[in-house]
Amino acid sequence: MVQPSLLLVSPVFYGYWTTIASSLKKLGYEVHTHLYDAPGTLVERVRNKALHDLPERLRPAAFESIVTDKAVAKLREVNPEIVLVVKGDQLGQQWWEAVQNSGARHATWMYDELRRMRYSDQDFDLRMLGPIASYSPADVAELNAQGYEAIEVPLAFDADLPIAPAQEPNISFVGARYEGREHMLKQLHDAGLPVKAFGKQWSRHWWDVARTRQFKTSGLETGRDLDRSHAYGVMASSPATLNIHGDQDGFTMRTFEAPGVGGLQIIDRPDVSRYYDVGEEVLVYESIEELIDLCKRVLVEPQWASRIRQAGQKRTLAEHTFDQRIQALESLWK
Missing domain, CATH: 3.40.50.2000 (Glycogen Phosphorylase B;)
Incomplete structure (x- = not known):
């Protein structure tokens, strides 16, 4: 054929x-x-x-x-x-x-x-x-x-990409450093929660500081920019990973990647319910107080957190990979 x-x-x-x-x-x-x-x-x-x-x-x-x-x-x-x-x-x-x-x-x-x-x-x-x-x-x-x-x-999870092994004990955020995000992460830190932000704008490595001109430290624990494979490993191994949207209508790739790798996603968009069962496959916060409470519960109730991880990953692999998205795209030219 x-x-x-x-x-x-x-x-x-x-x-x-x-x-x-x-x-x-x-x-x-x-x-x-x-x-x-x-x-x-x-x-x-x-x-x-x-x-x-x-x-x-x-x-x-x-x-x-x-x-x-x-x-x-x-x-x-x-x-x-x-x-x-x-x-x-x-x-x-x-x-x-x-x-x-x-x-x-x-x-x-x-x-x-x-x-x-x-x-x-x-x-x-x-x-x-x-x-x-x-x-x-x-x-x-x-x-x-x-x-x-x-x-x-919608965007999707890349199920073909190998996940680089990692051991991340902190609640993770992988993404750009914006004022609102930095303020939120500092509030988590001030509440006594272990938080780590990854990305070249957060990093204190001399080369990253020089090229981004981010001379002022955030005061948070930070890591360098990650390729996708290593970002997947961080999200999968951290107690929870945060997905913070800005002025966006659609959902970022991270929305499907975090649960796809087996991570526990905490997201700021209640309308993620279009794709996941909130409270069962993903966690949603609408205030900093609610986010702090969710992070604390994740740390003290690992079995509860594990059930959400497993359910989110199962849903992602069944419905939200690039294979499913390309099948939808195919209708545009067939």
């Missing part, structure tokens, strides 16, 4: 493209990949940072053109039947025109809100993206109301 050829066009984004490609192969596709923001030479790394960080009006047009031209060249080389783009907002108009002209069926999967992506910075016809899958329920509702074809596909 001939396998349909599929071109996966994705950002590097912590290597999630590897499990997306693996899940596609399991469904019988001949998968080719193109990482449009993969680091290369020094010039290419500077270009990629400019595309990510500069406001639209300050981005040199030539930078976008180089990224776009490389993607178009890959499209012509592969000549796929199907194109799946992940995010893709660094790619210029010429890319989307080339995809349309190729005759390939195509779709776009977004792991961020539209308002945070470059599509909102320019006069761009979203119909060029093909059918859209988004982790944002609000975006999906708005797109459908405007006549676009869009479905909600």
Whole structure:
């Protein structure tokens, strides 16, 4: 049986493209990949940072053109039947025109809100993206109301990634250092709870301090930036791991990763009940007092905590892996 050829066009984004490609192969596709923001030479790394960080009006047009031209060249080389783009907002108009002209069926999967992506910075016809899958329920509702074809596909747990063994006795937080998060973790610390924050902005290693310019210590126990495999190990082995959202509509990857690795997730979003049974598979807090109480109970009732871990992991492996998400995405081009 001939396998349909599929071109996966994705950002590097912590290597999630590897499990997306693996899940596609399991469904019988001949998968080719193109990482449009993969680091290369020094010039290419500077270009990629400019595309990510500069406001639209300050981005040199030539930078976008180089990224776009490389993607178009890959499209012509592969000549796929199907194109799946992940995010893709660094790619210029010429890319989307080339995809349309190729005759390939195509779709776009977004792991961020539209308002945070470059599509909102320019006069761009979203119909060029093909059918859209988004982790944002609000975006999906708005797109459908405007006549676009869009479905909600949440993020997922990468069940293929090995978990690096770890022994973490502290309640863990893995993520960026924001003022609100730091204040909350300090309150846990002041309540006598063992807390440790991981990430380059928290780290006191001299190199991390130099590159982030975070000269002021948080006063917390901290660790360095973790790759996903080691982050999985920390979350799995800590008494509980915290998932703190910001101004987001959809749920982060961590929402599914923490229980997926067998960790006990404590999250700040009651609407996680869409995916997990609160109190049975995941814990939710809505105030710092409630969070302190939950953390204390986790430490003094390990059997109760273990039951939640096991139930959360079972639910995740059954419903929230990339294999399940790719099956949902498949409806966009079939």
